[in-house]
Amino acid sequence: MSDPHVLGPDLAPTPFTADEIRAGNPDGRRLLVRTRLEGRTTYHCDSFQDGDADGCALSQVVTDASGTPVDDPRTSRVTWRELQAHAAFPEAATTVTHERIRLAVGEVDCLRYDVQRDDGASTFWFAVDRPGMPLRYASRGAEVEVVEIA
Numbered sequence: 001m002s003d004p005h006v007l008g009p010d011l012a013p014t015p016f017t018a019d020e021i022r023a024g025n026p027d028g029r030r031l032l033v034r035t036r037l038e039g040r041t042t043y044h045c046d047s048f049q050d051g052d053a054d055g056c057a058l059s060q061v062v063t064d065a066s067g068t069p070v071d072d073p074r075t076s077r078v079t080w081r082e083l084q085a086h087a088a089f090p091e092a093a094t095t096v097t098h099e100r101i102r103l104a105v106g107e108v109d110c111l112r113y114d115v116q117r118d119d120g121a122s123t124f125w126f127a128v129d130r131p132g133m134p135l136r137y138a139s140r141g142a143e144v145e146v147v148e149i150a
Contacts, residue, residue: 030148
């Protein structure tokens, strides 16, 4: 494929390339993420360390609302391409639009991905100027939002 945003046939372009995700998530980048599901609110942090041209160590830990860990972190090595692939959705089931939304981290210009799946619709908002995971998504009754970026 000549377009680095397209990871395979019949896939919609991803919002960011692997190289853009790498540049946007330097060592020490920390995201506090809030999840609301079935009347419960939980938090976790994602942290990036030991980044190189191929990937990084991604740590995830359950936290309280302030971001203080309440459990042991789980760390795994991931490639930037694997992270990019999380946003590789079937082209025929995906609609991409631009939308400006208000989030806990401020007002943000986003690429909105609406994805129709057999188990329901999912919506992902990727901040145009923050390569990486969506800053908000809604899927299967869950509402997930990045509430702090450090």
